[in-house]
Each structure stands twice: as C-alpha cells, then as structure tokens.
Amino acid sequence: MSTEQKPCPPPDRNPHPPAFAVPAGATDCHAHVFGPAVRYPYQPDRSYTPPDLPLADLRRMHATLGLQRLVLVQASVHGTDSSAVRDAVASDPANLRGIAAMTEETTDKELAALHDAGIRGVRVNLVDRGGMPFRSLDALAQAAERIRDLGFHIELLVHVESFPDLRTLAKTICVPMSVGHIGYTKAAAGGLQHPGFQDFLALLRDGYFWVKLTGPYRISACTQYPYKDISDMAKAVIAAAPERIVWGSDWPHVMVQTTMPNDGDLLDALAEWAPDPVDRHRILVDNPARLYGF
Template sequence: MAQANDKPANDKVTSGGFTKTPGWLDWYTGPTKPRFQLPAGSVDAHCHVFGPGDKFPYAPERKYTPCDASWQQLFALRDHLGFERNVIVQATCHGSDNSAMVDALKNAQGKARGVATVKRSVSDAELQAMHAAGVRGVRFNFVKRLVDFTPKDELMEIAARIAPLGWHVVIYFEAVDLPELWDFFTALPTTVVVDHMGRPDVSKPIDGPEFELFLKFMRQHPNVWSKVSCPERLSTTGPRALGGEQAAYRDVVPFARKVVEEFSDRVLWGTDWPHPNLKDHMPDDGLLVDFIPHIATTAQLQQKLLVDNPMRLYWKD
C-alpha cells in the first residue's frame, strides 16, 4: 500500500510578500490513485483553498500563514481522486474575507458549494451574493489555537440571519470542550454539522464517557450531522498499514465506523486538502480515499456518505 509523504518538500510558493509559518508542511504533490472506486457523483465535502496570497491576501489576524493552494490545484485533485464535486470551507487564514473561497465557487461550473465565515457586520446583500455564488453554510470555530473568541450572542445572531436562506452551521471544536458548548450548540436554529467527529481522543475507549457524550449529542438532536473526516489529525498509529487490506489510521476506524453506521443519513466525508497545520506528516490523499471503505463498509453506506447526504445538504436548490 502506498504510504503518506512523511517528509514533503517545503517548496511551495506563498505569494504576495507573505512568508510561510516556520515548519509548515506543504500538501503532497503526487497523491496515489485510489484503489477504492468512488460512487458516481461523489462529493469531497470538506476542503479549502489558500490564496494565492498575491490575489487574495491572508488575514492580518491569522494564526498561521500557509503555502498557496489554488482552486485550479483543488479541482485537479478532485478529478484525480474521482470526485465529481467539492464543498469548500473557508480557511481561518483568510478570516472573514471569503473572496478566495467565493472565487473558487464561481470557477467550479456548478460543481462546488461553500461554507463561509462571517461577522455580525455582514450585510444582507453580502449574504445574498454569497448564496448566489453557492455558499450554503457558515462555520463557527471554537478551536482556541486557531481563532480568537467570538461572543456567542454574535454567533447566535448570525445563525438566526442565515437560517431563512436554508444555510446550516458548521462547528469545529475539540472533544474536551463539548460539555461547556452543549447548550449553545443545541440552541442553534439550523442544521448543525460537526467537523471531524468533534476531534475525539482515539487513544481513549470508544465506549468511554467522552465519545459517548458526542454520540448522545447526535442521538438527542436529529439536526446534528457529522463529518467522519481527518483520520490523519486524530490517529496515534499513523498512516502506515500493517499489510494486506488493513486500513491506514486504523485506530480511527472504530470511531468513524460507529458514527457512519448509527447515523448513516447524517454523515459527510472530505479530504481536508490542503491539510492545514499538520505537524507530524502530510497525508497522501489517495490513501485517505482508500480509508473510506473501512468506515463505510457497504455500497449503501458509501452511497449515503459520499453522494446522497452531501447532495441533500448542499445541492437541494
């Protein structure tokens, strides 16, 4: 089995006079062709674009400066892996300036939708323009190392304003923070999509209290969906399979499989290309696609995860 690129060359350009964060791992240029054949119409439901910085400058308040990663490069990866569509999530390095993401949507020929980051000051006209471009959600980030705190009353006001558009809220948080965020999340007036299963600690038991709380969150609130993405961020065993058909990132498999099987109509999957802020290794995106059949083990589950669910959420209009 092909392995992740353990030592990717740090040679990709950051344009516009910006300098990459020291130690930044660039995305892997030569992903393998997946062995797993994706269902027709599959959607990469979580990916990003960065810059280019000379056209779409990075935000002054950013916590990191990446290498450029254009929509042209993203769509080339889409075609190589066998996806038909993308959902492009606003990157925190661009703050609330959604120009790079919206530009990608406008060049996608209807094959991409977007998730924006907005502030209270966003106008109704700006929301309508983003909707016309293909934006269908907003992202609220609660990972303290990535963003500064936004007051919850401001976020709730934004959620109330986007609800009539049929948009949803994407929430990014870490498992240990779910108890303190529970009341806020359950009060949101929209569909709520959790990034990366709420980042569980996969070294802990799958039936332990931390992951059980996340499952309870989904069981009690049918408006909550989850992305079963980013095993490379969660794994302690890493990308190397032990041989045969065993999965890479094998310690993440039981967690993701549990979510897929119990909530098959409310799960999404994405590459997370170009994989911002990874410290250990840069994954091979082809290897990530080959992870999918280990967590969605039947053709029916794969169809829901990769086609039916993202189409229902992002292309309903």
C-alpha cells in the first residue's frame, strides 16, 4: 500500500455526553460514513484508507451526544460515487440529508435524482485545484445555475485566507455557499489576525457564505482539546453571521495525526464559543433546518 493510501485510525469509541443540555432537533452538519468497502469501494488514487465505519456506529455516537439530525458529506475516497451517502440517507429520510459530488458531466436527470434521494448540496474542492471537478470558476458558476431551482447549495473546501478569488466567487455564484473548518485558516498561519481571514469576516458581515464549526483540530496548533488558539476565530464568525453558522462533528476524523478527539469534547467546544443557549439553539437546530430543509 502506498503512503498516499495509509490507513486511518478509528474514532474514539467512548464519547462522553456534553456538559450542556442539547436542544431537541440538534444537528450534526458534517460527518462521513465508510464501508463495507466491498459494497462501497474506494477510488485507487485516494489519499487515505478508512476502516469500515457504517452509519450505525455514527448514530450510536449521536445517541450519546443527544443529536437527532445528520448531514452526511460524501468523502473524497468515494470519488464521484455518492451511493454510500444516498443509501444512508434513505434509511432515515426524516432526519438525514446529504452533500454529494457533482461534475460538469452530471445531467439534470441525475441532479433531480439526487434531490429525491435527500441530497441538498454539492461539495467542491478548492484547496487542491487538481481535484476541482470544474474547469474554472466560470464553469462552477454555470453549475450553480443548474442546481439553483433544486434548492441546493455549494459546500466549499477552501483556505479562505489564501484564495484570491473568494470575493469574486461570492458575488458570482447564485446559490448559497458554505465553508468548513471555520474557514480553514490555521492558527499557526495567523488565525484571526490574518488579513485574509479578516476579509472573510467582512464577507460574512456582508451576507455571503455559511460557516461550519468543524474540525478545530485541523486548524489548531494544539495537539488535543481544548483548542484554545482557535476560540477567537470561532467566536468571530458567530458574531459576524449568527444566522448562517452550523456545527458538525467531522466524524470519524480522518487523517488526524494528533490525539484523536472525543466527540463530546467537540460539542463542549461549541458551548465555549457560543455560551448563550439561544445562540446554540440557532446553530444546532434553526440554521441547519433552513440550509438543509429539515
């Protein structure tokens, strides 16, 4: 097995309950499912190999945390095959939604079928331009026109501080866009004080983008919880756009090289970033209901 396909460790199997009262209808807006690999095979040029981690494992974690709703995001190891996400959503269509891959070759009929299967958005990788499924930002804008009437949004994987066309993109795309990992600006790169992150906050205040409070361990210089060096960043995006913030576990935390996070800690981090129960209700319940159509 090549180093590009190295196996990932499993998640912490003993999540603890959160230290605050989780509201009814709370939503995990970013998680993945894997396996069995014989049924949902991985593309050969993947960057990691996960263990089998089916929906039942994820939902056991949710039961401990008090999470009812879930948004499954198609993982890169599945390429453009969204069957793992679609099959999982079909098992509980009232409480599950999905984010799937789309290319320029995806037909309108296929897009309609994705909508009928509970898909509510498409994921676009702008971190690795070689992996972007569109020729250009103009092609992405054209794709956005095609998904607008379906009520889809675009989920971006992007480092907001270093993507020079972010403002142009925000003004060009005709559907909502979400950005994961609190903008994916690493604390070691300047975090809240980075001029690019400050520009992103200005875009949020101007009404552009949704933000997922996910993966603090992916941007923190700390090797374990609490991730104190990114707290100000999380609080800043909440203050900038409280009606467009959602939370996600990022389970099963693929490619984590430091201490595997406990999902109870990750939900407790939200209580530190949003100490007001009204704000947490909006982030966990109200905002996801609008974005994903629960």
